[in-house]
Amino acid sequence: MNHKLLCCGDATNLATWSNIPYFLLQAGLQNGLLQGGVPLWPERLRWQRRGWNLAQLLRHGKPGGFQYSRRFTRALLAPARLPADQPLLLLSHFPLLPAADWPAAWRVDFYIDATTRQVFDHYGHGHRLAQGYRQQVLERERLAYRRAGSIVCMAQWAADSVINDYGIDPAKVHVVPGGANLAEDQLSALPPAALPPPPSVDHPLRLGFLGKEWQRKGGPFLLQLAEALQEKGIPTVIRAIGPDPAFLPAHPALQPLGFLNKQTHTARFVAELRSWHFGTLFSSAEAAPRSNLECLRLGVPVLSHAVGGIASTLPDSGCGMLFPAHPAAADVADWIAARLSPYGGYLTWRAALAPRWREFSWDAAVEQLAKILL
Incomplete structure (x- = not known):
């Protein structure tokens, strides 16, 4: 039929x-x-x-x-x-x-x-x-x-x-949460990426923001989080993909990247996400975010809070951390500091996430849908 x-x-x-x-x-x-x-x-x-x-x-x-x-x-x-x-x-x-x-x-x-x-x-x-x-x-x-x-x-x-x-x-x-909006044939042709180094002045902790709506998706909270991490002695930057840089606030920790076309510049998009220590999503309202799934598909753990449908994109603690709704920046900073120490533990945790990539693909989602619909 x-x-x-x-x-x-x-x-x-x-x-x-x-x-x-x-x-x-x-x-x-x-x-x-x-x-x-x-x-x-x-x-x-x-x-x-x-x-x-x-x-x-x-x-x-x-x-x-x-x-x-x-x-x-x-x-x-x-x-x-x-x-x-x-x-x-x-x-x-x-x-x-x-x-x-x-x-x-x-x-x-x-x-x-x-x-x-x-x-x-x-x-x-x-x-x-x-x-x-x-x-x-x-x-x-x-x-x-x-x-x-x-x-x-x-x-x-x-x-x-x-x-x-x-x-x-x-x-x-x-x-069925669905999958990452990434072309699997293009991903399979890319070489493996090196894991990010431990945070330092020369190589700050990278927190990633992915999406057009800076305000709704928690951008202002990330600036507070960056400040809280700096106070703990952890150099931090926010790498923002999506928002128009002209409409973003001036902040020393914010590094706007503008729009990256993940179809025509797949290698650059993937390399950028894989360079993050964590993807983030602290939205005021959110239904079924793709950004978390795209990070997880690429082996990047995610930090989010329990608003709307976000929880369904983080199936377990191996994928990152789901905080109670609207956490304090200091609490999230404390968790990050503990997760990064020792840094070898972070790398081991992240290495265990990478082989799970297929869980976060549309191929896996369609298999689940077929069991329901056929």
Whole structure:
């Protein structure tokens, strides 16, 4: 049976939704789980969006939410001309696509990073919607989950929401964190990298930041952490990939690298991550981060705290350290200092992580998905 991947965009386009559909599709095609993606183009609906938002503003005083409407999902899916009278398997990344009244011949499963309620509450997107409309959206999502075959979540955080906020049978809900958004064929061609040296004035401790949103993903906390480590006599720098350097604060420990294209400059991207002593993620809100998985795929341990779906990307203590939500910089600095002493112990710990690389790949994730969906 034809098994297609569905998302708000074109899954064959690397730029769609943080690369996740692209890498899932490539691994799914190789595994046989997927036979293709359904190309959709939400950007073509911009005029419909403007008209709909204006109508919402006039009716309710709040213009947002076109992407959650029936009009959006139907208009987005219409050009694909999917046959309503033929069996079809759809794996959708968006819990409102297709609308819950999809044809009886279809089986729809969802693979999501967060529920819409979590997007509204934790990312603050709900404030743009009128209260009545917001409730309509959540009810349509509940109906879609009830009718779906399975709801696979990228984190236990999202799975708990599906079960508790939407009243869905736990037997239908699963957790598969997914994999690192890195091309395995390119990684296999790269030579092994040397482990980073012990921190010193000439070679400071490297804490890595990966992502565009400096504020939300904990950048300011990392500067506090660098200062706390300096006070303990550990020279430290923050290596930041993603944020525009023009919008970052001036700080002696911050070393902005700008955007690194991990597809066209794979060797440079990989060498940079492998030079870090730790990847980091201390977000204020986070659903299913790829940055942790990319670090782990490359054998780099991660420091994070337990917010949102972050915990599902650190399966055990061999992968790094998960701190209680919003830790004090001094506490994290104390843990790092203890982990680095003796430095041989750190190297042994890190050497044990590297052979586990396949756990954090999309190939492994697709194998888990196949056991659930087939």
